[in-house]
Amino acid sequence: MKNQLPFTKEDLETIIEKHPTPFHIYDETAIRKNARRLNAAFAWADFQEYFAVKATPTPRILQILKEEGFGADASSMAELVLAERCGILGEKIMFTSNNTPAYEFDKAIELGAIINLDDITHVPFLAEHCSFPELICFRYNPGPLRDGNAIIGKPEEAKYGLTREQLVDAYRMAKERGATRFGLHTMVISNELDATYFVETAKMLFTLVAELSAELGIRFEFVNLGGGIGVPMKPEEEEVNLETIGEGVREAYESHIAAKGLDPLAIFMECGRVITGPYGYLISRVIHEKNIYKNYIGVDASMANLMRPGMYGAYHHLSVAGKEDQPNDMQYDVAGSLCENNDKFTIDRPLPKIDIGDLVVIHDTGAHGHSMGFNYNGKLRSAELLLKEDGSVELIRRAETLDDLFATLDFS
Numbered sequence: 149m150k151n152q153l154p155f156t157k158e159d160l161e162t163i164i165e166k167h168p169t170p171f172h173i174y175d176e177t178a179i180r181k182n183a184r185r186l187n188a189a190f191a192w193a194d195f196q197e198y199f200a201v202k203a204t205p206t207p208r209i210l211q212i213l214k215e216e217g218f219g220a221d222a223s224s225m226a227e228l229v230l231a232e233r234c235g236i237l238g239e240k241i242m243f244t245s246n247n248t249p250a251y252e253f254d255k256a257i258e259l260g261a262i263i264n265l266d267d268i269t270h271v272p273f274l275a276e277h278c279s280f281p282e283l284i285c286f287r288y289n290p291g292p293l294r295d296g297n298a299i300i301g302k303p304e305e306a307k308y309g310l311t312r313e314q315l316v317d318a319y320r321m322a323k324e325r326g327a328t329r330f331g332l333h334t335m336v337i338s339n340e341l342d343a344t345y346f347v348e349t350a351k352m353l354f355t356l357v358a359e360l361s362a363e364l365g366i367r368f369e370f371v372n373l374g375g376g377i378g379v380p381m382k383p384e385e386e387e388v389n390l391e392t393i394g395e396g397v398r399e400a401y402e403s404h405i406a407a408k409g410l411d412p413l414a415i416f417m418e419c420g421r422v423i424t425g426p427y428g429y430l431i432s433r434v435i436h437e438k439n440i441y442k443n444y445i446g447v448d449a450s451m452a453n454l455m456r457p458g459m460y461g462a463y464h465h466l467s468v469a470g471k472e473d474q475p476n477d478m479q480y481d482v483a484g485s486l487c488e489n490n491d492k493f494t495i496d497r498p499l500p501k502i503d504i505g506d507l508v509v510i511h512d513t514g515a516h517g518h519s520m521g522f523n524y525n526g527k528l529r530s531a532e533l534l535l536k537e538d539g540s541v542e543l544i545r546r547a548e549t550l551d552d553l554f555a556t557l558d559f560s
């Protein structure tokens with residue numbers, strides 16, 4: 149499956165005539181199909197996906213997802229303004245931030261976004277520095293009640309959210325400051341491939357909604373199950389069945405919400421990775437080969453274009469364009485040019501024989517790929533391209549130039 153690409157080597161060479169490597173390219177057809185699949189899995193519910201903007205903060209992508217009915221999950225000023233400028237407004241924005249400065253709360257309130265508070269102290273903070281909204285949500289951190297996973301860590305070690313005890317006081321304090329509409333949020337896992345986790349998360353929130361409604365005498369409008377649905381990075385991994393999650397959550401809704409007269413309760417999610425991750429590719433040209441104690445292939449992309457392998461040791465599948473069907477009888481470290489030895493896309497990876505001039509396709513870069521880019525060593529962030537439904541290619545973010553990089557410098 150992993151070697152099935154939405155373009156051939158010849159397609160890439162044609163694209164490169166106009167758009168030099170390296171670049172990320174996103175598959176619009178696949179993104180739309182997947183977005184519709186998520187909506188269909190929750191068609192039984194009053195459902196809203198808020199795309200986590202940080203995953204792919206590129207206007208054209210946000211607009212495509214908006215057309216599919218998605219809102220935006222923003223966590224910073226830039227992400228709020230991006231949503232605004234893409235025409236995603238009001239309660240189509242979920243502002244899930246932490247350690248938030250007052251000016252960001254102000255902007256979120258100005259846009260009419262749903263405010264999701266990360267701490268109990270943010271209730272007086274918001275009341276003092278901004279205005280207190282009618283609709284308020286809190287992020288729950290279940291602590292030792294739930295296992296986490298590698299990226300987010302154990303909930304009790306994670307900096308996010310309120311404890312179970314704090315939640316009661318937090319909603320009460322919000323009510324005292326004029327809140328009349330309420331939601332509940334959690335996000336405890338990241339890049340998780342087991343569908344049962346998400347059903348368990350829903351059950352946990354549904355149970356909490358029942359308890360808090362009774363304790364506080366308030367009615368909840370929605371729960372937000374967070375993001376964290378994983379994508380299969382390795383060829384042997386299987387994708388999460390979104391229909392299994394939708395059906396599992398529906399059953400839990402029936403028993404935990406509808407049967408207790410707590411409906412209607414809207415179901416929100418704020419996934420990033422699973423929405424765009426598998427549908428983006430980083431394309432890079434092989435410029436050097438070097439054989440010392442190991443075999444190195446030098447490409448014109450670097451960790452500045454895709455940080456995940458260097459930062460988390462994340463596996464990203466790599467295909468050599470036009471050699472998809474050749475045996476993996478060589479072993480390479482495919483490296484970028486940063487002065488950092490973790491600037492490698494693969495380590496000891498079995499791959500077909502690679503030649504200078506080959507094009508490598510690094511998979512699953514559609515989320516947390518370009519957006520995590522940085523400028524260390526003065527490396528410029530690449531362009532982003534969209535492979536459109538009609539097969540044409542659109543430049544949706546130009547590559548940075550040295551002038552961009554030097555724009556903040558003073559040479560006088």
Ligand SMILES: *Cc1c(COP(=O)(O)O)cnc(C)c1O
Pocket residue numbers: 200202203221244335338339374375376377418419420421422515
């Ligand atoms: C990063 C993040 C998301 C999206 O996570 P994915 O793993 O990309 O689905 C959603 N909500 C919050 C609060 C986040 O920090």
